[in-house]
Amino acid sequence: MPAPLEQGHPQRDRAASGRAVVIEDLRLPDGSAVPCPAAPLLAGELLRAGLRVEYGTAPVAGPATAATAADGVFVAAFPGAPGHVGLGVRTDPADRSGTALARAALTDLLAVTTAAPRTVLLASPRSFCAGVDRAIETVERALERHDGPVYVRKQIVHNTHVVADLGARGAVFVDELDEVPEGATVVFSAHGVSPAVHTEAERRRLEVIDATCPLVTKVHNEARRFAARGDTVVFIGHAGHEEVEGTLGEAPDHMVLVEDVSDVDKLQVEDPAKVSFLTQTTLAVDETTDIITALKSRFPELREPGSEDICYATTNRQNALRMVTQQSDLVLVVGSPNSSNSLRLVEISRREGTPAHLIEDATAIRTEWLAGVTTVGLTAGASAPPDKVDGVVAALGGLGPLIVREHELTRETVHFTLPSSVRSS
Secondary structure, eight states: OOOOOOEEOOOOSSOOOEEEEEEEEEEOTTSOEEEOTTHHHHHHHHHHTTEEEEEEEEEOSSTTOEEEOTTSEEEEEEEOSSSEEEEEEEEOTTOHHHHHHHHHHHHHHHTTOOSSOEEEEEEESOSOOHHHHHHHHHHHHHHHHOSSOEEEESOSSSOHHHHHHHHHTTEEEESSGGGSOTTOEEEEOTTOOOHHHHHHHHHTTOEEEEOOOHHHHHHHHHHHHHHHTTOEEEEESOTTOHHHHHHHTTSTTTEEEEOSHHHHHTOOOSOTTSEEEEEOTTSOHHHHHHHHHHHHHHOTTOBOOSSOSSOHHHHHHHHHHHHHHTTOSEEEEESOTTOHHHHHHHHHHHHTTOOEEEESSGGGOOGGGGTTOOEEEEEEOTTSOHHHHHHHHHHHHTTSOEEEEEEESOOOOOOOOOOGGGSOO
């Protein structure tokens, strides 16, 4: 499997050198305001430059100004859609380094504003899938129903924003069960856990709410079935991923992990006539097909699951992205760096020859990515909140006129029932 991809996000690339106030509204003399929807883009650049960032407002002389003020305020306004949009940043004039960084970041961002419309192609489906919706709602219901703390083993889904939001609402995220007090309530994440984790939860008398995605549960059931008939079960997946660890734990003495075609060449099995395979649910379809082809070549009697293990949502998001990749100068994938299905979307775009970047949100977009770009393909992994996609569209609209076109491959209607312990009575 490919090495992890780099991700654009507002990390500090340099030591903090000062404070900047990014302008969200430019206030006109008549009291009206020019909005600055691209403020998150400017904030991200300043954070990466090492500045501490806040948001605020600033006055301007008129709706079409492009001026530098002596008090450390740098602002610009230009035609947008609709009306005017602007950009602005305020710094302490005594902080020469911070002021220079802020002015440079604003200047660079102004260089990628456009008078002609820029186009965003929205791949659909994108963002939350049924399994992610179910897992998040499970935690929300648990928080409503329990007076004491609700613990969640690992990240409920692989997204920084989702975890932060649930944490702010009272969920306590832990890495292992020994961090959970005996008798407390714990939610198992959408990625599933091994039987050993269930056993440990019973030993500690924990109240378990299992939010494992039903499609992951299906793979667990298949692993036990194949192992019970004496097969060596080849599991195609990424080492270290929580879903992989949970699935391998279903039949540890009968399963072997492969990550790419070269692993297939090195496989040693007890009986070549008794080999079956399963896959992680969030893999790239095309690469997985290559591995399965190699397995069938080595083991002609290879047994396979009754239906595809790669989940419908992963497949839909990959196919939807392919619809827009060839029409785009740049692809942005909203998702977190530990999200397997989000990373696969970036890889697919790059294999198609279109530059692509994984971003947590609009603040992660780097100015240089937009230079010369007239069409942006935009999607999101199955664990990424849809409002973060909306934020990217709004921010790009802050750089000039924007045309947004949705390319819908299919409409998802799948819904999974919540765990019985959190269902409404």
